[in-house]
Amino acid sequence: MSRSLMPLLLRWRNRLVPDSLGLGWMPVFTLGYLLFLFVPFVVGWLADTRGSWVGEPAEVLGPTLLSIVVFLPLYFASFRFEGAARPVCMLAIAAVGYALIPVNPFGNTYIIYAVAIAAGVGRSLWPRVAWAFLILAGMLVETLVLRIPPFVFVITLLVGLGAFFGQYQFIENLRKRAELKLSHDEVRRLATVAERERIGRDLHDLLGHTLSLVALKSDLAGKLLARGEGDDARAAEARAAAQREIAEVSRVAREALAQVRSAVTGIRAAGIAAELVSAKLLLETDGVTFASQIDPRWLEGGALRAEVETALAMTVREAVTNIQRHARARKASVELETIGGDAVLRIDDDGRGSDIVPGNGLGGMRERIEALGGRLRIDSRRGEGTRIEARLPLQAGHDVAMAVNA
Template sequence: MPALFGGGESPWAEGVPYGSLGVTVLSVLVFLPLYFINFRLSGVRMVLCVLLIASLGYLLLPYNGFSNTYVIFAVAAAAFIHASLWHRLSLVCLMLATFLLEILWLGLPVFIFGITVIIALAVFFGSHYQIEHQRKSAALKLSHDEVRRLAALAERERIGRDLHDLLGHTLSLIALKSELAGKLFERDAGAARREIDDVTRVARDALSQVRHAVTGIRAAGLSTELAAARQLLESAGVSFSYALADVELTTEQETALSLVVREAVTNIQRHARATKARVELVALREQLQLRIEDDGNGGDLRAGNGLTGIRERVNALDGQFRIDSSRSTGTRLDILLPLVEQSLPVNVPRVHHLMAPR
């Protein structure tokens, strides 16, 4: 220990105890169980354990000036107590004030206290902000999942209403006309044939409407994912807009595009530091194009940021995946999928502008 202070000649070392190896080893044997037990406790028991760790520092100080290490550990552990920040800071101030009073009582150099305060508070606030970040991330994930659940519930209710209104009326009309055709068959074959033709026409119309409803069900996954993307990006202060062409997607395409949007939006929230983001789905001559872009920092992108998964999903559907990223313009992802015969645009895209509160 004298070597740390230049062989005892440094003025900083004057009056600092550094001997008593046996007492120091004994304190370590007491400290280690307290340290590991502390993270399994909560409430008053955790507070008592923190105070015991600090007490080790107080008891060892007359024998070893480096006992402030225990006080620093105690302050760091106080950050994990389930209480308000002010209550935890009050406990920290109590422990540090007790340490200062003991230093003054023993006549030790005050610089020991100064070093202890700087390190202890740095560790305390670092741990505090890490805990707060984890808590907010967990709350955001719960909110994200809740948005998906509510969107799925609303979509199921809409599908139920649509099918009830569609099939209830259509099946009643088919039953009525079929019954009428049966009664007219022997008296007026021409009228009966006309009723049968009406039944055929109504059935075909119903089939077309059911197909349209199924298209809405398949697109619900993408709509749900976009609603979740809005929630996620708003929480990060990113303004978000999207435009979706009214096209029919196969189940595989809709699932793949939903997962691509989820992965890309997560990357924007975690890595891009963007202020704006946009998702756009358009129908070209022979292809569907999904474009996801942001104005973030761009630059070199590592395959580990979900890009490998996106590429694999696109390749599985015989699609193409392109990425353009630069630090000046941000990042743009283009996904091109084959346009199946029924995937024709019904009308112009619907554009939604969703601005996050600044």
């Protein structure tokens, strides 16, 4: 399929089924069940018999095609409308089935569609079950009145209930994924707010004291300079004292600048602990089992230098994002250990794997690791999953690493 055609198809799909529902192409694919409406024609023509329906095949074909024309707008409207409009669409589809069954017994296909739609009507399970049984009860009455063979109703009942509970489970899974996604976003938001508050307190304590000291010493230096006017010994002593105070102000300002830079580094740094929590939420939201093997002491503040922890945390973030979007994995794991003074991070998944195509995410990951003197290795084979290994020298944090291993 050409690249120019796919965006067009996606636009048309989003017009029929809102993308916000998260259903993808599923509603379009399920229209394939409409082929069952034409089973009587195939069977009849192959067997050269018309005993399973009323009238000639040409007489049956017209109502069947007309039913599809009526059904399709109602079907897609059931995805777009909320509130009372959705049950109306559902009952209208069932009515199409009731009207077609006397002519084409496979009109029960519409009954099954209506029962499946009932799985999404209402806020709880029991009202949905009530709608499904109301639709099936209508077909039972029609079966008895028109003396349709009972097996037609039995098949409709079994397939309809299977479609109902399958659709209900699908909807519940979508709802739970949405809730987990909100939880994931909330964890990130709360972590960001907590970090901002911490940095705000640190800057307040740091700059409040430092700027007060600078203001006092500047005032003192100004007064000393005022006294230093003249050529006597007292004036010379005042000027010398003023110079000392100005030098002290300069020293305090440089120290404050260094401390502010350190605080800003803390703002920019990404924590490995926060990324592991986010990774677990993101992957398990998508049905991927996630496990981590990291010594708890690595997760404590200061166990790793800020730039090393940031590089490792961003590697986890990028790798987990790729797993969630592309890998189609069932399991993923993260492991962090120390080998000979290096921090070694491994991220594995059992997804489909593929040939590595360098992109912005992979390129940024590699640049970040190599800028700190580390190495990044990616092993990915089609059908065998992917392993990412990042190795970074601890350098100043080497003594901490040895303590962790002790």
